[in-house]
Each structure stands twice: as structure tokens, then as C-alpha cells.
Amino acid sequence: MLRWMLGCRVVEYYRQIFGEARLMAQALDANNNMKATRKDTGLRLMSRPFAKVGRLVIFGVNHLGAAAIFLFLALSQIFRRKQFAKIIEQIYFIGARSISIIILVSLFTGMVLGLQAHHALVQFGAEGAVGSLVSLSLIMELGPVLTAIMITARAGSAIAAEIGILRISEQIDALSTMRINPMRYLISPRIAAAIVSFPILTAVFDLVGIFGGYVSAVLLVGLNSGAYWHSIQVYVTSGDIFDGFVKAVVFAVIVATVCCYQGYFAHMRRDSHGAQSVGLATTSAVVLSCVLILVSDYVVTSLLI
Amino acid sequence: MDAPLIEFRNVTKRFGSNTVLDRVNLQIYEGQVTTIIGLSGSGKSVMLKHIIGLLQPDEGEILFRGRPIAKIGRARKAVLFSQISYMFQGNALFDSMSVYDNIALPLRETTRLSKSEIDRRVMARIEQTELTEAVWRFPSELSGGMQKRVALARALITDPKIVLFDEPTTGQDPVRKNAILSMIAQYQRKLNFTAVLVSHEIPDVYFISNRILALYDRQIVFQGTPEELENFDHPFMDEVINSLEALQKELTGLYSQRQFKMLNHARMKRQSAEVYGVIVFSLQEMNTLIPKIGHDAAQEALRNLGLAINRHFGIIGGMSTRRNTNEFITMLPHADLAETESLLREFVKDFETQTLDVLKDRTCRVAAGDAADLAVLAGIAEGRNFSDVNETIVQAKMKQHEIARLRCAASGENR
Numbered sequence: 077m078l079r080w081m082l083g084c085r086v087v088e089y090y091r092q093i094f095g096e097a098r099l100m101a102q103a104l105d106a107n108n109n110m111k112a113t114r115k116d117t118g119l120r121l122m123s124r125p126f127a128k129v130g131r132l133v134i135f136g137v138n139h140l141g142a143a144a145i146f147l148f149l150a151l152s153q154i155f156r157r158k159q160f161a162k163i164i165e166q167i168y169f170i171g172a173r174s175i176s177i178i179i180l181v182s183l184f185t186g187m188v189l190g191l192q193a194h195h196a197l198v199q200f201g202a203e204g205a206v207g208s209l210v211s212l213s214l215i216m217e218l219g220p221v222l223t224a225i226m227i228t229a230r231a232g233s234a235i236a237a238e239i240g241i242l243r244i245s246e247q248i249d250a251l252s253t254m255r256i257n258p259m260r261y262l263i264s265p266r267i268a269a270a271i272v273s274f275p276i277l278t279a280v281f282d283l284v285g286i287f288g289g290y291v292s293a294v295l296l297v298g299l300n301s302g303a304y305w306h307s308i309q310v311y312v313t314s315g316d317i318f319d320g321f322v323k324a325v326v327f328a329v330i331v332a333t334v335c336c337y338q339g340y341f342a343h344m345r346r347d348s349h350g351a352q353s354v355g356l357a358t359t360s361a362v363v364l365s366c367v368l369i370l371v372s373d374y375v376v377t378s379l380l381i
Numbered sequence: 382m383d384a385p386l387i388e389f390r391n392v393t394k395r396f397g398s399n400t401v402l403d404r405v406n407l408q409i410y411e412g413q414v415t416t417i418i419g420l421s422g423s424g425k426s427v428m429l430k431h432i433i434g435l436l437q438p439d440e441g442e443i444l445f446r447g448r449p450i451a452k453i454g455r456a457r458k459a460v461l462f463s464q465i466s467y468m469f470q471g472n473a474l475f476d477s478m479s480v481y482d483n484i485a486l487p488l489r490e491t492t493r494l495s496k497s498e499i500d501r502r503v504m505a506r507i508e509q510t511e512l513t514e515a516v517w518r519f520p521s522e523l524s525g526g527m528q529k530r531v532a533l534a535r536a537l538i539t540d541p542k543i544v545l546f547d548e549p550t551t552g553q554d555p556v557r558k559n560a561i562l563s564m565i566a567q568y569q570r571k572l573n574f575t576a577v578l579v580s581h582e583i584p585d586v587y588f589i590s591n592r593i594l595a596l597y598d599r600q601i602v603f604q605g606t607p608e609e610l611e612n613f614d615h616p617f618m619d620e621v622i623n624s625l626e627a628l629q630k631e632l633t634g635l636y637s638q639r640q641f642k643m644l645n646h647a648r649m650k651r652q653s654a655e656v657y658g659v660i661v662f663s664l665q666e667m668n669t670l671i672p673k674i675g676h677d678a679a680q681e682a683l684r685n686l687g688l689a690i691n692r693h694f695g696i697i698g699g700m701s702t703r704r705n706t707n708e709f710i711t712m713l714p715h716a717d718l719a720e721t722e723s724l725l726r727e728f729v730k731d732f733e734t735q736t737l738d739v740l741k742d743r744t745c746r747v748a749a750g751d752a753a754d755l756a757v758l759a760g761i762a763e764g765r766n767f768s769d770v771n772e773t774i775v776q777a778k779m780k781q782h783e784i785a786r787l788r789c790a791a792s793g794e795n796r
Binding site: 249250253256 | 433434435459462463465466467469471473474475476486487489490491539
């Protein structure tokens with residue numbers, strides 16, 4: 077149905093070009109071809125910085141397009157046969173095995189928030205709002221963002237490195253020769269697992285964070301327990317929680333796509349070869365994911381408000 | 382000759398400004414073993430990757446049964462590629478999976494076979510490739526030879542019609558090289574697939590190949606049988622074949638068939654009416670022996686026989702060559718039939734005292750309750766005119782009789 081809606085021919089076209097990993101090559105070649113070989117003139121020298129900016133923009137747009145197709149192809153393979161077990165396996169890796177680090181980070185984040193909020197609000201006699209401040213900060217902002225960054229550091233880097241190694245050791249080519257679609261076998265389960273895991277881990281982060289705030293503001297500083305929970309109950313709406321989950325899903329798609337994309341095309345990097353290209357792909361995956369989490373956080377927030 | 386199964390027509394491939402293949406034309410025929418030879422980096426692997434569809438030509442076309450692959454529809458192309466297996470030069474095994482899972486993966490992902498049927502097929506291939514001990518080990522825990530065998534088992538698990546082998550023997554010692562080539566030849570006969578090999582193993586690869594394609598200077602400069610290649614007059618022969626044969630001679634002490642012919646020809650030209658003796662050695666019943674002692678042990682036995690022949694006859698001026706997977710020929714200039722017979726008797730004594738013990742240690746590995754006989758045959762003949770050497774070899778072969786026997790029993794009681 078989805079294929080029909082988007083037009084079968086378009087899907088086939090993208091699938092074909094992606095089958096050969098040509099898209100990335102085209103993106104990079106287009107960029108390289110822009111490096112003029114003609115003799116430099118004064119005007120050309122003056123225009124160099126502009127040309128460089130232009131090249132960078134086109135490079136970025138090309139990669140953005142390639143990554144969008146990459147994501148689309150991966151999403152189109154999620155509901156294929158024999159995917160369920162692979163998705164569960166990835167949920168275990170991305171989700172279940174990240175819980176301990178999420179609990180640790182969220183506990184201390186909530187505790188710091190509780191402490192800071194109490195310290196600031198008590199000066200205005202508004203310490204009753206500590207619970208709502210802690211919970212809303214966590215649910216709408218810190219929960220989704222810090223969860224996404226922590227998963228990027230723990231699982232995203234591993235995904236980029238693993239897929240990069242599969243690529244440079246020809247294991248992805250081997251899949252193709254065995255008629256196993258690498259997008260279906262490697263990428264789709266990871267993106268699906270991220271979409272499932274991020275909101276659940278965000279929820280865990282929020283809950284543990286709120287408990288952390290309770291520990292510091294109520295148990296350690298002495299705020300009234302009823303005031304803490306009451307303000308949460310009054311000020312936090314289901315809409316706030318929904319907004320937090322929307323962000324979590326957006327971050328999931330971004331992190332999984334960026335990490336898989338960087339690993340999948342590690343062999344086509346122009347700045348390095350072999351093992352070094354896997355290392356740089358992993359670094360790029362983590363840095364780019366973190367930057368895009370923060371940029372998209374602003375965009376999504378502005379759309380939701 | 383039949384219509385080719387796969388055909389390249391003016392195929393050109395460039396990577397940036399580097400032209401790797403320049404208007405390449407070649408034909409690969411069904412049911413044959415075709416070997417592509419050429420120097421390293423000459424584009425042999427690139428050619429194979431075009432066949433499997435991992436690379437597309439910049440110019441020209443690739444035809445499958447006379448139809449351009451580019452014009453075959455997606456569904457039919459998928460069916461076509463499903464008949465092709467590819468064994469990568471670096472094996473490309475999935476290093477986070479066990480040997481069993483590596484071999485089972487194509488069946489699990491591309492078929493609807495039951496778990497028990499997949500298990501049956503995988504275990505059968507594992508036994509055939511002598512990997513029973515390594516079933517649950519990971520590729521990084523295996524030796525290079527075992528990894529090659531896992532890659533071979535994985536390539537053959539789907540019963541493909543065409544198998545592409547990209548340097549299947551790279552990085553192996555001489556015994557394992559021949560064991561892998563022998564395994565490929567055995568499966569090719571058994572499963573009757575079309576095999577395309579990229580290999581440097583000259584002349585070993587000749588023994589299993591029906592056709593040789595020579596890639597030189599970005600083009601196919603020769604297509605034909607290994608025998609036809611011997612008469613091929615081209616710079617390729619000097620630059621590629623001679624250097625590889627020289628290396629082979631250095632490693633094994635045996636001459637290649639071409640060197641053997643040329644040396645004899647030159648010698649006999651000088652002494653036109655000179656008599657010479659020919660001895661043809663072989664190991665008996667290799668096909669029944671291999672399932673009992675394994676490919677590696679069988680190749681070890683052949684290698685030791687070759688070394689013993691070369692050591693014994695080389696010092697008295699004899700020249701030896703390996704004629705096919707299981708046959709060695711020694712030519713003894715100036716020796717008549719009586720002298721040849723006497724020299725053979727001395728060889729037998731030498732072989733029994735020096736080589737049989739080595740063979741016992743290295744090759745007598747049979748399953749419990751089983752036994753295998755390693756019998757060495759030899760036949761002699763006398764020739765006078767070098768142009769009739771093939772006839773003399775045939776005569777010697779017809780007179781072959783047993784000269785030594787080693788009995789391998791599971792209990793270790795070998796004699």
C-alpha cells in the first residue's frame with residue numbers, strides 16, 4: 077500500500093541505485109567534480125571561498141538526500157518476513173542493555189534538578205513548584221535529549237562500527253551475493269528497534285529522574301513530600317508527555333539513520349581507508365547524531381509549542 | 382562448441398581515471414571449470430564482480446545465455462543471481478556468527494525450508510568439508526585453511542548452478558592449496574556446476590580447469606584449454622606464466638609440464654637418437670581414499686610422493702613433473718628399460734625406508750573402525766624419439782603395478 081502510494085517506479089529506482097551504493101558515490105563525485113581544474117585567474121581566486129561554501133552546501137544536501145532515501149528504504153523493509161526476531165534482538169541491544177546507564181544518568185540528573193530548583197525557588201517562597209519544574213524539565217526536554225545522547229554514545233557508536241566493519245570486510249557484499257538484502261537484514265531491524273526503544277527508555281529516564289528529584293528535594297533538603305507530588309499531578313499534562321515521546325521518536329530515527337548510514341558507507345569515505353575509515357565513521361556518527369539531536373530538538377520544540 | 386553461458390562483449394570498466402578492463406571479450410561455458418589467470422591487480426576480481434552483479438560495466442554488455450543481463454527484468458534477474466554463488470578472496474565470513482550459522486544463513490534468509498531440513502543440509506556440507514570439529518567455533522578461531530573451507534561450504538549450500546571462486550587458495554600452504562583445488566574439482570564433478578576461478582596457482586590449477594582465460598594489460602589475450610596455453614606465444618607467457626612456474630619449481634622442486642616438455646625437447650634435439658626411460662607414478666584410488674583420510678591428508682601424501690620422486694631422481698639427472706592431480710612423470714635421459722627398472726627398484730627401497738614413515742605420521746588419520754590403503758603404483762617404458770613421448774607415457778601407464786602400500790587403521794596399528 078505504501079509502495080503504491082509513493083509510486084512503485086520511484087521505489088524501484090531508489091532501490092536499484094542503492095543496491096550498488098551508487099547514491100553516495102554520486103553525491104561525493106558531484107562534489108569532487110566541482111573542484112575546477114582550470115588555471116586560476118584573479119577572479120577565480122576571489123571566488124574560491126564562495127565556491128568552497130557552495131561545495132559544502134551541495135555536499136550536505138547530497139548526503140541529506142542520500143540519507144533520506146536510505147531511511148526510506150530501511151523503513152520499507154521493516155515489515156518483511158523474518159524481521160521480528162532481528163528487531164527483538166536489536167531492541168535487546170539498543171534498549172534493554174542501555175537501561176542501567178539510563179537509570180544512573182537520569183537519577184543524578186533528577187537529583188541535581190531537584191537541588192537546583194529548590195535552591196532557586198525557596199528564595200521566592202515558591203518551593204511548592206519544585207516537583208513541576210523537575211518533572212516538566214525532564215519530560216519535555218532533558219529526558220528525550222539525554223536519553224538520545226546516552227544511547228548514541230553506547231549503542232549508536234557500536235552500530236556504526238559494526239556496520240562499518242561488515243562493509244570493509246566485504247560481509248555486506250557477501251550478503252548481496254547471497255540474495256540477502258543488506259538493508260533488510262542489517263539496517264531495518266536497527267531503525268525499528270530504535271523507534272521502539274527510545275520512547276521506552278525516555279519514559280524510564282523521566283520516571284527515575286522524577287524520583288531523583290524527590291530524593292534530593294524531599295529526602296535530603298526537606299521539602300514536603302505531598303507538595304512535590306501534588307505539583308507534578310497538577311502541572312504535568314498528557315500533552316507534555318506526548319510531546320516528549322514525539323521528540324524521542326524523532327531522535328530515534330535520526331540517531332539510528334545517521335549511525336547506520338555512516339557505517340554502511342564507511343568504505344566510500346575520501347578522508348581515510350580500511351580500519352581508519354571505520355574509526356572516523358564511528359566518530360562522525362556520534363558527533364553528527366549529537367549535533368542533530370540538539371538541532372532537531374529546537375525544531376521539534378518550536379513546532380510543538 | 383555450445384553457446385556460452387556467460388559472455389562479456391567489449392566490457393570496459395573504469396574507476397575514476399584508471400581503466401581496469403578495456404573492451405574485454407570472453408566466453409564461459411556451462412558445466413566447465415574456467416580459470417582466469419593474470420598478474421595481481423590486473424582486474425580479475427573486478428571481472429568476477431561483474432558476473433555476480435556487484436559491479437556494472439561502464440561500456441559493453443554481459444550476456445547470460447545470449448541475453449544481456451542489463452535488459453533482463455528484475456524478477457528474472459533475481460532468479461538468475463540466485464543460481465550464482467561467490468566465494469570471496471578474503472572469505473567474507475560473518476565473524477560474529479559460528480561456522481554453523483555462517484553456512485546456514487543463506488538457507489535461513491532466502492528459503493522457507495524447515496529448521497530440521499536446514500540442519501540436515503548444513504551438517505552434510507560440514508561433514509563433506511571436514512569441518513565437524515569446528516561447527517560451533519567462530520571464524521576468528523579457525524585457521525586460514527578452515528576459513529576457506531567454511532567459505533566453500535557456504536558458497537555450495539544453496540546448490541548453485543554457477544560458482545565464482547575469487548582466489549580460493551590465496552595464503553594457503555602448497556598442501557592446502559591442492560586440497561582446496563581438489564575439493565573444488567570434486568564438488569564440480571559431483572554437483573555439476575559451472576565454476577569460474579581466479580587463481581595464481583600455476584600449474585596446479587591447470588589440472589582441474591577445462592578452460593583458461595588470460596587477462597593481460599586490461600584485456601583477455603588468451604582463451605582456450607591448458608594444453609593450448611602451452612603453445613601460446615605472447616609476452617604474457619614470459620611475464621606471468623614463466624615467473625609463476627619458476628616460483629612453483631622453487632617451492633616443490635617439480636617442473637611444470639611446459640618446462641618439462643621444453644627441457645626434454647631441447648635435450649633430445651641435441652641427442653636425436655638417444656634412448657630415454659619414463660616412469661609414471663600415481664596413488665591408487667584417490668576418489669575412494671579422500672572420503673576416508675580427507676583432502677588435506679590425500680594432498681599431503683601426493684606432495685610427499687612428489688618430493689620423494691624429485692629428491693631421488695633429481696640428483697641423478699632425472700626430470701619430474703606432475704601431470705595431473707594424481708600422476709607424476711619422471712623422465713630419465715640415456716636410460717634404457719633395464720636401467721630404468723633398476724633405478725625404480727632403488728627408488729622403491731628409498732621410498733620404503735624414508736617416505737613411508739613420514740606418510741604414516743602425516744596421512745594415516747581414519748575414522749574409528751575404518752581403514753584405508755595408500756598404494757603407490759609405478760609403470761616404466763622406454764622411448765627413443767621425443768616426439769613420441771606421450772605414447773611412451775601411455776605405455777608406462779599401462780604397465781603400472783603396485784610398488785608400495787601403506788595400510789592405515791583407526792587403532793593406530795598401521796603397517
